[in-house]
Amino acid sequence: MDEIQVKTLLNLDAIFKLSSAKSPSDATLRSAEWAIITQVDGQKSIDEIAKTLALSADEAINLFNGLFEKGLIELVSVTKAEKKLVSQAFFKVLNDELIKIVGPVAPYLIEDTLWEMEIKIENCDVKKIPEIIEAISEEIQDEMKRVEFQKIMLNEMKKV
Incomplete structure (x- = not known):
């Protein structure tokens, strides 16, 4: 070698x-x-x-x-592929939509989920979006609201 x-x-x-x-x-x-x-x-x-x-x-x-x-x-x-980062606008929409469903605890729910996944907002790869949405969705108790949240976030994901 x-x-x-x-x-x-x-x-x-x-x-x-x-x-x-x-x-x-x-x-x-x-x-x-x-x-x-x-x-x-x-x-x-x-x-x-x-x-x-x-x-x-x-x-x-x-x-x-x-x-x-x-x-x-x-x-x-040998070279690391350039990773595409998630925009702050996406996290704003995520936060706003989640507030509509779970109320003022939404920012803490997002923060805790990202922390558990060892993801930082400022350095989040777009490939992680589906995992993030799924993990946050699991915290929504009402199935109808969960599905609605997933639909909205899926549309946002397509824009990224």
Whole structure:
């Protein structure tokens, strides 16, 4: 393995895909390696997969390194894709619509939900919007109001 490849594997932004030359079913893999294989899709970074599987950065890098050396995964990219951030206007609409349903606790509900999801308003990726809306919707007890809120927010999501 040359120096460039070693540096790549130490980069949590590296993205891999399954190898076209070798199948994972042809190798003996540990459960953690299989877990990674199921997540490798040519779009998720090592960091994203590590978070999904609750692995430390070191564990993830070691596991990816092993899979790479076995020829089961191939490097797609090392650069992190630009993430599109959610505008403050979206969060304003979210807040306003939620106030109509749950009243003045809406800002606290949004804040708590984002905190639990480890998301900051000023650095929120648009890919997280469906998760945010779903999590907040679960806090709305009245099913009719919940569905109405989801419809409104779905329309807002389309504008983003």
